[in-house]
Amino acid sequence: MKKLGLAGVGLLAAFPAMAQDAAAIAPYVFEKVVDKGDVAWMSISTVLVLLMTVPGLALFYGGLVRTKNMLSMLTQVFAIASVVAIIWVTYGYSLAFSSGGAWDSYVGGFDKAFLRGVDVTTMVPTFTNGVWLPEFTFIAFQMTFAMITPALIVGAFAERIKFSSLMVFIILWVTFIYFPMAHMVWWWGGPDFLAEQQTLKLIAEAAGDTAGAEAASANLAANGLLWNWGALDFAGGTVVHINAGIAGLVGCIMLGKRVGYGKESMAPHSLTMTMIGAALLWVGWFGFNAGSNFESNSITSLVIVNTFIATAAAGVAWMFAEWLMKGKPSLLGLVSGVVTGLVAITPACGFAGPMGSLVLGLGAGVACFFFVGYVKNMFKLDDSLDVFGIHGLGGIIGALATGILVNPALGGAGIPDYTSVPGTLQVAEYVFSVHFMNQVWAVGFTILFVGIGSAILFKLVDLLMGLRVANDVEREGLDLAEHGERAYNM
Amino acid sequence: MKKLGLAGVGLLAAFPAMAQDAAAIAPYVFEKVVDKGDVAWMSISTVLVLLMTVPGLALFYGGLVRTKNMLSMLTQVFAIASVVAIIWVTYGYSLAFSSGGAWDSYVGGFDKAFLRGVDVTTMVPTFTNGVWLPEFTFIAFQMTFAMITPALIVGAFAERIKFSSLMVFIILWVTFIYFPMAHMVWWWGGPDFLAEQQTLKLIAEAAGDTAGAEAASANLAANGLLWNWGALDFAGGTVVHINAGIAGLVGCIMLGKRVGYGKESMAPHSLTMTMIGAALLWVGWFGFNAGSNFESNSITSLVIVNTFIATAAAGVAWMFAEWLMKGKPSLLGLVSGVVTGLVAITPACGFAGPMGSLVLGLGAGVACFFFVGYVKNMFKLDDSLDVFGIHGLGGIIGALATGILVNPALGGAGIPDYTSVPGTLQVAEYVFSVHFMNQVWAVGFTILFVGIGSAILFKLVDLLMGLRVANDVEREGLDLAEHGERAYNM
Amino acid sequence: MKKLGLAGVGLLAAFPAMAQDAAAIAPYVFEKVVDKGDVAWMSISTVLVLLMTVPGLALFYGGLVRTKNMLSMLTQVFAIASVVAIIWVTYGYSLAFSSGGAWDSYVGGFDKAFLRGVDVTTMVPTFTNGVWLPEFTFIAFQMTFAMITPALIVGAFAERIKFSSLMVFIILWVTFIYFPMAHMVWWWGGPDFLAEQQTLKLIAEAAGDTAGAEAASANLAANGLLWNWGALDFAGGTVVHINAGIAGLVGCIMLGKRVGYGKESMAPHSLTMTMIGAALLWVGWFGFNAGSNFESNSITSLVIVNTFIATAAAGVAWMFAEWLMKGKPSLLGLVSGVVTGLVAITPACGFAGPMGSLVLGLGAGVACFFFVGYVKNMFKLDDSLDVFGIHGLGGIIGALATGILVNPALGGAGIPDYTSVPGTLQVAEYVFSVHFMNQVWAVGFTILFVGIGSAILFKLVDLLMGLRVANDVEREGLDLAEHGERAYNM
């Protein structure tokens, strides 16, 4: 492998020169090099994302509900993660990360169902020419994303949904919403494929072979819809957070308020658990964000620094905003801000600079505090655990901010360009009107697609089996009625 | 190191050809290459296995006992892990992983007691020719296995054992049961040693030097008993889980039922803690399983994928089986299934394919649900936290299934063969009657050895100091009586 | 990178020979090589140190206070970590790790404020010639140290400090105490810089160029004060633990005892949480200690083994000492010992051998048990969560022991020497009177500097805004009064 490595590097290093004069242009040759350091980092990142989900998210949500519904919360998150893991290897991975033929812009096909054709020798590209990963590494990492996203939704209609209906809804939702979204945002050929096709195109054009040139151009465009739109989403702000946030919003509206909402106290039964959950989300999120770099290099570290800063900034911002407006700095406020910061930095973590991340964190923290603390009440919205207020809104802020902070003038990494000098990663000129608008369109599309799609699925399940438990069940609590257990027997 | 790396690779690459014609056969030369990516992965894997033990296992068990015994559970797990860590570096590592001379098939010797002769330059082999690890890396990783295995046992006789007696028992148990088992299953010379000896054998035979040939053959056979039997156990299904499961079974029978068993409610005092524990077991188990690959490569990722699938499948299987048979899907059922899946995939994780793992998970989940939910009650067995029902039974199912799923025809990795082409890893032909039976023998031997051995040790300690606390102590709870504290003062 | 790698290694390998005869001495040339395995290990180490802080430390402390103050504990730790993270990237990193010009022995300057000049191409040295890390990797790792250190202090005056005052104090404390301490202990040029300057010096001397020789000598001495004193502190025993321990001691004296101290029961409200915290501290500490090696090699593994042994030994030692002296082995005793062991091994983890670590652990465990169990009461000291008794005292024991256990005769690594053969790491002769005394001086200096400095800052904040809450607030609990929440609503 090392040997290949050198060869590969050699070739790549040698390449740019050639690329310049189209006259003597040569086909792009490359080797697929896997570095054990990258595999080690991706493996642990995968584990960290699982840590975010269980116990992280389960506790963050569980601590916020009433004792009588604690287990329902934990079971929902844990069961969703498990069921989706099974779906992922049966057909999910294929729908998200294989060619969809005619539908390729929107969703993948079934060629890789049951992981057909995948073995320890197949590889996937990273964001660097000549650097590849074992396909299983990629499958495992992406699996954890598919596991956590639907689990994020359940906070919006906590303490009132029927477990059976939820399971059915989730299976439909990942199939018709999540996998297509992942495909539209993340499906592309990789740096070496682009370099190869771009070179073929140049050669064909030089040789006046229009057919060949068109074929190459087609290949260059064989990516997901939003990818082709140029949407920037480093670690899944759109696919994961806006996606879950909107679905949650739709869900809490369609299920309606909890019995006693606004009248009885629905205070969190254990902020200790919520703190543990928030902390583990922070810890695990480094796998989520820095793992999305697919390599273990200086950019990985930049992502880590950004994730630290934006998170701390949003936590502190929310805490002080609350201190100022409500008189006291609360732990729940602090950790809510922390999660907001994690959400907001997700799409930007590899594109923004440290100071940009600081500003983004502060902004997102204050904005979400105001939404959750005031706006939400105005709409009498029972988004019980603020899935929209934190993941939806935070995700939108982050996605839009990415279009600004990517600007090198603001310390950003700039717009990646793999084709102008095939075989190398160049930075394209930043144009606000273009690159910011790309983000706007992507966000807009996602809101519509997910909003409408989720509404249809909720309605469907409601008609089929009813979404909500009976009032008495809600009063007694879901733990006893739905799961036959109590969380605590002290 | 890199330089060596290349050299090593070069040699290995060059080798097979030679190996073919025994005529011009040359001695097997190799370099010991350590890759920093492997060390990074093994280091984090080591940490992950500690995470499984504390707080993972401690919480998984602790949450299932009554409030008054919470601390006893936590203290037992924590103290066992600590005491065994000390034993490990004094004589445990030596008994498990050094040559035992005449006893070499059964147990190691004392050459490496107090880690004599180990320093930052000594290395141990992996499963790939030419790829080695620092010996300290191996010592640390294996240490965590020795720490968690005895801790698994205590769940079987929770809420009634005397702390002092338990400590004495554990010290005896690791000395006379665990270290020998580890030696019998995992003690071998490594790929390069086998290649070297096999080559020497061929050369000797070619030269008609029978003495030399026999010497080499002897070296080729200088492995642990079960290793020589050809037992497959990728990450410790036999050494860790069947081992602990059987010891637990024997223990709960010899200690007898808890006071009030069957009459009073012994409901778990905090399923929240149990959920956290189960989740951390899942998270940490990737270090346990994928770390057992000793390298950070595509096989590591295959192990991770398998561990995800089998676990999720078993969790979901148990949950639905319970839903069907008992009317409600419980969190405890779900997480019990999750742990069952982790146990079952352990021996198979590097040998089975993803779909094989899926089937294994589903099967193990349903089987253990039926044992724990029905069979166990028939035998009025107070295996309080189902150590046998989950670790013992799950481990047996996994060990046997490994003998089937390793079959390449079922997507398995096939039977490893390091000698037919020295210096390379070949896949030997799979023969059910041979390879499945190997597993049967290994399992049978383990059950007998551990069962009888543990029974003797329990009896011994019982006679010496009594295993069980007084009734009043059991009523008041072990926390106050044995440890002088209460878990909660709320 | 790989290419550089080889080059670098080549050069280094080639070097020693030359170094010998000053006659034909050549300038020291080197390449900065980054290994992805090192980056992967440092990245996960960074994450592990965060895990130590939240939820680790927060829970370890939180579990020990009364229910009514749980959230205050959690909020203090979480908020401190977040605020310091922001300070770190604005000016903290610069004060700790940039040249301080005239003040260079004591503190850094502001050249790197707002991370000016840092990007994905800048690098920092490790402890091995030719092996470097991305600067962002180093910034992130060191950030986590700055985050946890001040958080350690709050345990000393738990349940009575005003949140606002604490925040102000912490900001002052990191600025005037922590950053300077870090600079004084850890600020140096790195192996390649030393080799380069040493070579220049030799060349200059050979050429009789005294000016040049002096310049080079000056550069060789451009390190932090305690570094130049030759103080050994592998992972921060002085900077982190003695530092926080002394500050805590001063704090608890200046704030005074809690209302009802000695009269009312102040039993820990949840030892379960304390156990989780202690376990996560252990887990995360491997990032803290082994990450401080900056590389992923056999020394990393040695550190891991040492950290395991010393910790287990101290835990067991405390438990048995308590069993002997107080009649019962408690969980709190066990985990207190575990944390003591972690603290004590911190400065020694890369210098001592496994058996030295075992002895250190046993000694520290017993010593701290006696202080916390007896001495402390004699002084009627309300160091509520034993910050001094464990971090202060444990840190001092560890720092002094390092000066002994580093002795190769005791299995230690020996005194590192980068200059006698530039480009290589040599082991200097161990002289007890020299190297042990170095530790004594370093410890003494730290105690004085931190003690006096912290006292001034506490006094200042007290005069400005008062350190302590009103009696009624203390009675009602800080959670409701200061944060407007309750930890549990069960």
Next chain:
Amino acid sequence: MIIAAIKPYKLDEVREALTTLGVRGMMVTEIKGFGTQSGHTEIYRGAEYAVNFVPKMRLEMVVSDGLAEQVVDTISKTARTGKIGDGKIFVIDVQSALRVRTGETDDDAL
């Protein structure tokens, strides 16, 4: 002294009703209620437990004789759902009452 066992979620409602009636204080305890209303069954792995108590709130208040009847009345009205398990109200004679803060006694103490 009036002692009542009611359904937990009725507490706020009852309290408000009583306050408007002029009851100035009470002691509330979370209790396990046994009665005709049956509990539920919990299953933990193999073990099934029949939990035959129902969580209730126990109200205890001392009121002037004049108020007693209305209080009983108000509680029963507000706490009633008509479903089994609504609870019980008992009245007991009190000999003396005293307000610790002031030392006032009997009716002045309430």
Next chain:
Amino acid sequence: MIIAAIKPYKLDEVREALTTLGVRGMMVTEIKGFGTQSGHTEIYRGAEYAVNFVPKMRLEMVVSDGLAEQVVDTISKTARTGKIGDGKIFVIDVQSALRVRTGETDDDAL
């Protein structure tokens, strides 16, 4: 009204005995009991705390006058272990009882 303090693990036994006797309901509270039975000492690092209460169960039930004696009897028989800390039983006169659900009063309410 009969009020009893018993050892927690005796609760189930006592309850069953009373049910067979015809007692149809009661209120049970977890209490801290102080009495001749001494508590225990807890040690947390340096600090020792003498916990001088013992966890007990407080039973409270109203029964028709006819039943009262047997009830007291049954409780004392079933709850007795002969060891210190078995508990106490007190009887208090009740003026009126009412079942919220139906409005039935006195004996019909029980």
Next chain:
Amino acid sequence: MIIAAIKPYKLDEVREALTTLGVRGMMVTEIKGFGTQSGHTEIYRGAEYAVNFVPKMRLEMVVSDGLAEQVVDTISKTARTGKIGDGKIFVIDVQSALRVRTGETDDDAL
């Protein structure tokens, strides 16, 4: 029977005072107290909850008639802080008492 509601942190003090007075046992319950002393407000993100109860300790003890007055006295003295929320003391007539362990009745049972 004497029933008192006091501030939680006064429990130890009161208990000691009563022991010296000769009270040999009591039942203590953690209760939610409603009275003139107002509670507090909690804020969780957007939601504000007015918690209008205050945690109190409920003491319940049966003493011989002779002792009753002193007991009431001692409690009110020791529990008094003069601040609102000090609590109340009620006295109720007990018909009979019994010590489970021995079967002793009335004054001997206390």
